[in-house]
């Protein structure tokens with residue numbers, strides 16, 4: 001019957017695996033020319049220091065608006081950019097753009113602000129990675145202490161000794177190192193004692209577990225305690241609710257990044273917001289719950 005024929009056809013063409021494969025191919029095809037066509041943009045999300053009640057940093061987050069594909073999530077295209085090695089020039093562009101923007105904010109009087117930039121494993125493994133970072137800072141006339149590189153735990157598992165050497169060298173220059181998505185990877189806690197980590201970023205999944213009465217909610221207390229005892233800055237990511245914020249404050253978390261204060265925004269909009277907050281203060285945070 002027609003129904004059966006339709007079914008078997010969809011079994012071939014609409015199988016989830018095929019969809020993913022086609023989607024991947026399609027993204028990869030358009031990704032190659034996206035850089036030269038200036039289709040990438042950086043958005044920036046404020047990080048609020050809870051004891052100062054002030055924005056002390058921004059995280060740069062890549063956005064791709066493709067004329068053919070529309071907005072593509074970084075969760076999709078970053079992986080493909082890594083596999084195709086496009087992440088090397090793209091990551092260098094991200095660093096340059098973020099540092100230049102930070103410099104321009106310093107010049108507008110926002111002199112305490114730092115910049116956090118996400119780095120892929122493949123980037124660190126490039127022999128000239130540290131040199132590229134230092135050169136970029138110099139070209140922007142920025143002190144390295146204003147830059148924080150965000151790494152995930154998978155970076156560390158892959159090539160431990162080599163990565164350790166490079167991170168130590170970057171720390172000697174005073175670049176900060178954050179462990180991103182902490183608690184979600186395969187990390188052993190001993191990484192924390194051996195690597196020159198300055199900042200722990202607690203993953204959103206832990207923040208979501210606050211007030212659920214689960215074991216994950218217990219872990220978050222311990223993560224904060226361990227981070228503090230090791231003199232790290234502890235940052236909570238993906239904070240959306242005032243109840244979460246109050247809890248994190250009680251537990252001694254240092255900084256908050258989440259929709260409760262601000263979503264990631266374009267350079268122009270975030271600059272406007274920061275200059276406004278310089279005068280008015282950051283105001284009362286409001287619940288901003290988003291299920292994605």
Ligand code: C2E
Pocket residue numbers: 045060061062073074075078091094118119120150180181237238239240257258259260264290291292
């Ligand atoms: P990430 O580094 O862990 O960044 C945090 C993600 O959480 C961002 O997603 C941010 O928009 C989102 N987020 C922040 N606060 C909230 C909140 O309160 N609620 C919710 N629902 N989400 C929140 P985004 O921008 O989609 O980026 C996803 C991931 O893509 C990043 O996770 C990072 O791993 C990667 N990424 C983004 N930009 C770059 C880049 O320039 N280079 C590299 N290598 N990776 C990047």
Ligand code: MG
Pocket residue numbers: 059118150180
């Ligand atoms: Mg990050």
Ligand code: MG
Pocket residue numbers: 180181201203237
């Ligand atoms: Mg994260």
Ligand code: MG
Pocket residue numbers: 180181
């Ligand atoms: Mg992540």
